[in-house]
Structure formats: structure tokens, C-alpha cells
Amino acid sequence: MRVKPGERRRRPTIHDVARVAGVSRGTVSRVLNGGHYVSPAAAEAVNAAIRKTGYVVNRHARSLITGRTGSAAFLLTEPQEKFFEDPNFNVLLRGCTEALAAHDIPLLLMLAGTVEEQRRIVRYVGSGHVDGVLLISSRAGSPVAEQLVKAGVPVVICGTPQLTGIRLAHVAADDRDGARTMVRHLLSVGRRRVGIVTGPLDTPGGVERLAGYREVLAEAGLRYEPELVATGDYSRDSGARAAAELLARRPDLDALFVASDLMAQGALAALADAGRRVPDDVAVGGFDDSAAAVAARPALTTVRQPWDRISAEMVRLLLAQIEGQDTSAVILPTELVRRESA
């Protein structure tokens, strides 16, 4: 609508501003970049000229010389739906957006759910369109990370990356310790037949939480029984299915550690269907402390992942990398949140 080909008139450049303000390009540029070494009179004239001409910097020209774009990407390498319905995701995205906003850096959400989209995005990002990438993926070691790092793009991963040849900066909660804390809690309230619904076992989070569970059983002198283990995919439905399965295998179950709040919601439903009271008959512990934990009935006792700190650390590491610093991984502690379910 509007704007015909020819009509699209040339946007004012720094030259135009300089001419209108009666100063040189250099002075305009200095005003644009902090205003140091500029006399008040000149600064005033430049600002007036900018308003008058409607000047906006051409970021391409600027980026060409500075090598910076002033933006960052939040890259999802799995199908969007999976994330959008995940309560943790929204918290993380908001946290990262705000942390970057403090540096006046816009965050661009990019979706690369298919291999073809991944190629497109890697090419796009690799050719310099953002200063860095926050990579989100439950299978955190996806080849995308490697490709980006090889292309020289600063990358920080959320979660623990799968083992790869190169070291990858990442920020994660201490999954194993969180699981230990929860299982210890379940034992401390007198439970002995503790089942677990794990996340996918091809993800670090899935593996680590199971490992924590096993460690605590061992330390309490309890036997590890594969019969008490079922696996879900972090969705509510899978939690319900897994819980029903455990209940069928071991009707005498008296506690359940579910590796995500969303799955725990499903598990609560399955327990209710089976006529079990929570926490009286079966104590249930979740993981995440997401909105789902509070919404659940009964409200979930869970392990809090410090999403605010995770997003803050991710942004901190990314900015440091952009500055050319060497960054390392950050593992953050979790915290037990007691509610009604255990």
C-alpha cells in the first residue's frame, strides 16, 4: 500500500544531517555514539537536524564497519508447539528478553524446527545478522550449535549440551542435585516405594534426574528397581500414561518423583483415576516449579529451577563472548519448594 517504486525517496543520511546542522559527518557520528568530544552547541544543532530530517541510522553501514548488529537471537531447534505450550519456555524467553533489553539489545526469536529451516537459519545467522545466539533445545547438543560456533558466532546453550568435540558455553540447573533433594525429601516423609517418571533418556536432563534418584536410593540402602521407572516426554499426557503404567506394575507405590511439573499434572490425574489420594496414599514430587505446579490439584511439591538466574547468566555469558572473552559453563543450584503433594 502507498510507496510506489519511484516514490520511495532516498532516506536522509548522515551527510544530510551534517549539512543541515552545519557541521561535519564526524561530529554527527560522535553525537550518535554517545556525544563525547562534542560541544553543546554542535550537539544541539545535530539533534535539531536529526529531528528535522527524520534521520535514522542505516544499521547495515554501521554494522559493516563495527562488525556488530546490536541484536541477538533466541533460537529454537525443535518444533514450535513443543515450546509454546511449555510453561518454562515463556519464563525463560521473558527473562532473556528483559536481560538483553537492559543493554538495549532486541531479541529475535527464530524457529528452526526442520532440518531445512536449520540450514536457512544457520546461514542467516552465520552471515552476521545477529551478534550472538541463545540456543534452546532439550537435545542441547544438536549440530546447530557446532555449526554456529564454527562460523564464529557467539553461542550460549540453555541446558547441558550433549558431548561434542568442541566446548560449548552453557547454563543449566543442577538437575542431578535437584533430583537428589526431591527423592531425599520423599524418603524423609517416610516413603519407601518411590517410583520415578523420567524425561526422555536421550536428553541430559532426563538422564541426570534419574541418576540423582538412583544415588539417593543407594545412599538410603534401598534397591534400585527398574520396575519403578517409566519414561515420558515432558508432556502432560505422557506423565499420565507413565504413572498409570507404574501403578499397574507396582500397586503398592507410595511416592512418585516426576521429572517435570507438566508430567506431574498428568500423573496426578492418573492417580486420581486409580483412586489414589495425594499425598496420603502416594506422595508426588515434580520438577521445574512452573505455573503448572501451582495450578495442579493438589499443588505440587517440586524442585525450583532458577529461571530468572538462568536467563540472566545466559545473557551475561553471551555478552561476554561478544566482547571476545572466553566463557565457561555455569551450573545453578535448585531449591525444594514444598506444597501439598508431598
Place this chain on the structure above:
Amino acid sequence: MRVKPGERRRRPTIHDVARVAGVSRGTVSRVLNGGHYVSPAAAEAVNAAIRKTGYVVNRHARSLITGRTGSAAFLLTEPQEKFFEDPNFNVLLRGCTEALAAHDIPLLLMLAGTVEEQRRIVRYVGSGHVDGVLLISSRAGSPVAEQLVKAGVPVVICGTPQLTGIRLAHVAADDRDGARTMVRHLLSVGRRRVGIVTGPLDTPGGVERLAGYREVLAEAGLRYEPELVATGDYSRDSGARAAAELLARRPDLDALFVASDLMAQGALAALADAGRRVPDDVAVGGFDDSAAAVAARPALTTVRQPWDRISAEMVRLLLAQIEGQDTSAVILPTELVRRESA
């Protein structure tokens, strides 16, 4: 991680490729842009040199001269949560992503829920970082659209924009006609006391669907009763509240037209709570034909919004605008989808 300041070696440029391939910059550039007027031998040498050097174009340099970036934005001007839980949103996003992918254009999702973020994003987009913007907002006439258009950025809006001074390209379903179709259907199955749960009345969609409802009542010789009208905000809960309210006011209600499937889900729950059978006691019609319609019990009879065509048209208009063409608005027809609820 890795990449120390000095270590960040200069990326190969088109010069390097030219030197390695033993040709000129011009020839390399031609290979990069379609390969016309390049001899097979030269093309081969250039491609080999690109592989050898690991060359990737610098998009800033390219954009500086072409004025294009090869990317587009999907801009949300309302809080993310609102969209992420909306089943329509995912369909629309996916459709736009795919339509643009056919042109090898990556789509960047930008969130501008707060006024401050809107400023940041408008500045970012206005300074040339994307070729065009697909603007999504229920209150489609938000100032963001005007600002972008004034900054010379191609914009296509999803939905009907509020009245503003400037004409805005947009794509929308024919809300009023869809509403008419649904209400006619409810009357055709013998209902006479038809209530309506509208969307917010400060949005075009909310207003238009109500208008369609009134038109059909008039055409059927029925009186319009404000008592039969309640307003929601497109959320499930608001649908339940509105339906309960209508039921309290008019217990003899025999049909309900709910302006979104999600609200209709809520309405179904409220009707069930009130002991009404659907469709026997009360026929219920939704709007959208989203995933919620199929998931509802009973499955919703609804009005299908052609999201696939909407996204395709949005992209078509945007690309046309980017080419400098004048584009107009597109209104697409809806379709009645009969299921169990009416």
C-alpha cells in the same frame, strides 16, 4: 568459549575468494548471485575457492548496497503468553514461515508487548534490519503499524486495522459473513433464543461478528435483545463466565454463538455445569475451527477461518510491497464446519 579477541581472525572476503580462484571480484559476485554470464570453468574455480576459504557473504555489505536484507519479521504487539496459548497463532505462524521459506526468506519472530519494547523494535526494524513486517495484533490498528509505515517499512496486518489516517495493507477473514452463516445455521435448526458471546468490542473482530449476528436476527424478524449478549476476551475462562452469565439472565436460551472456539470450550463447560445438554438443550456454535474445536466435547460446529490462505496472502502482499508495488486489502471467505455441537 574459545575465540579469543586477537584470535578472531578476519573472515575471508570476496577478494580472497577472487584471488584464490584467479578471477575478479565481479566474477565471484556473479557466481554468488545466480551465476549468469559466468563461464563453467570460472564458476567451478570460484566454487572451489569458496569451499577452500570457507567464505560466507557479509550480508551487511550486501544489504548496504542492495537495500535488502532477505528477511522478514513476524511482529507481536501484545504479551507473548496471549499468543502462545492461542491455537490460531501457531497455525498462522507456521503458515507464514512456510510461505516465506519458499522464497528462502527467514522469518524473525519479534515480541513487543510493552511500550518500551515497541519503541526498541520499531527503531530496530525502522533502521533497516528486515525487508518487511507481518504485524499480528487483535487490536490491529496499534500505533506500531503507523510508525512502521511512516518509516517506509512494508507492513501487512493480520486482521482488520482500526481506522487510522493512513491506509494499511491487511488480510482478514470475513468476520461478519462468517457470523451470519453461523447464526443462520442456528436458526435453521429451529433455535429462536440465540445468545452470543462476543470478543472484545474494541476489536474489529469482536464488533463485526456481533454485527453479523444482529443482521441475521433482523432478517429473521427476531428482536435483538441486549440481554442475550455477553462479552469475553477470547480466553477459555472468559467464555465460561460469559455463558454462565447469559444462562443466569436467560435460562430459556436454546442456542449460543461464541465468537471463538477457545471461549466456546469454556461455554461448553459452563453449560455442562448448569446441567444443559449440548446440542439437545442448547446448540453451540464456535468460531475459528482451531484445534480447540475438535478437542471440545461435543466437537464444535464452527466457522472455519482459512488460516492457510490468510498466511499465504499476507506473504504475497508483503513480497509485493517489498517489490515496490501498491497493495490493497484482502478479505477471505469463511466456511461453516458442522460437527456435533449444533
Place this chain on the structure above:
DNA sequence: TTCTCTACTGTGAACGCTCACAGCCGAGCC
């Protein structure tokens, strides 16, 4: 042979900005 035409190639000039440098001016010090 000469001329034209086509396919291809190289070169200089942008694009709009930042950066380094050099220069200017006036104040303060010797």
C-alpha cells in the same frame, strides 16, 4: 577481410557509516 553480436570478464564507483588522524583554538604554565 571486416563487421556484428554474444558470452564473458575486470574495474571503478558507489552504498552510509565509523575510525584514526591531523589540525585548530584557547587556557594555563613556565
Place this chain on the structure above:
DNA sequence: GGCTCGGCTGTGAGCGTTCACAGTAGAGAA
């Protein structure tokens, strides 16, 4: 007065591309 020094300013170069243009060589027609 001469010197230094700091604040401020203008200028030229260059970032890595694309684009327009000029130019070359070889094939085919006249």
C-alpha cells in the same frame, strides 16, 4: 612570548559488497 595540553572539529580512508560500464575474444554473417 612560547609551550603544552585538552577539548573540539573536519577529512580521508576503508568496511565488503553490488552495479554499471567498458572491454576482450571468438563465432558467425556479410
